[in-house]
Amino acid sequence: MRRDEGVVVIGEDVAEGGPYGATRDLVVEFGDRRVIDTPISEAAVTGVAVGAALSGWRPVVEIMFIDFITLALDQLVNHAAKARYMSGGQLRVPLVLRTQGGAGVRSGAQHSQSLEAWLAHVPGLAVVMPATPADAAGLLRAAIRADDPVVVVENKALYYEKGEVADGALVPIGAAVTRRDGRDVTVVATSRLVGEALAAADELAAEGVSVEVIDPRTINPLDRETILRSVSRTTRLVVAHEAATIGGFGAEVAAVVAEEAIDRLAAPIVRVGAPFTPVPASPVLEDAYLVGRREIADAVRRVLRW
Known part of the structure; x- marks a missing residue:
């Protein structure tokens, strides 16, 4: 966000840090015009983010739990993933959708699913799954700089892992x-x-x-x-x-x-x-x-x- 003023963070409670603190204190540095709390509507949040991306912004939208991505699939799958193809390459959708899944932390059946295979089946979407702190940072940076939509699927059980993270390092999308x-x-x-x-x-x-x-x-x-x-x-x-x-x-x-x-x-x-x-x-x-x-x-x- 320091590097590119076009990067904005959008989602439910992102100004408060989100459910696991991933966006904590961003609003303090960047203000509420770039860290935007939204109503509880995943469809509306994702639709706004798609429109912002088509207008030249680089939105990072947070869906609190991957279980709720079901409510945003029309905007993500039928609009964000297809705009470039359907426009003959004239449109770009530099959108990042961050979400997290996984079980083991007593969140119940509707907050613990692993639905990444659904998303990987959609042409036009890149899907990344970091396993280390360094990759979580590096893949997110690469996703923000991409000109096409990227879904970053984190795992809630890994949020408290610690590791070395190189400042500014990129992890290329598509490289094992x-x-x-x-x-x-x-x-x-x-x-x-x-x-x-x-x-x-x-x-x-x-x-x-x-x-x-x-x-x-x-x-x-x-x-x-x-x-x-x-x-x-x-x-x-x-x-x-x-x-x-x-x-x-x-x-x-x-x-x-x-x-x-x-x-x-x-x-x-x-x-x-x-x-x-x-x-x-x-x-x-x-x-x-x-x-x-x-x-x-x-x-x-x-x-x-x-």
């Missing part, structure tokens, strides 16, 4: 990163599951298993080359995400590898994801619902037994 090198199995994990995959890799290393962990960072456009290059070496693949396994982003990764590297696979691809059920409100059931390092480690052992 290898978080850990390995030779036996490739694990492709997103968001919160990246840290869980690294923990599982540490556990498996004690058993003599070498796991390579890849963080896509962007799920659309997907860095297929990094994933295919890794699987071609390790010959085994596990895909892990917090969303339900059925219809999840992991199915796309599995399809890419099956279509382009099936001759390199020594075992079937295994997906790790949540059960096909709403997120439970009961703490005991919610803990059982969540997937993490144990499920990833078990999946790696399974592909190695093949």
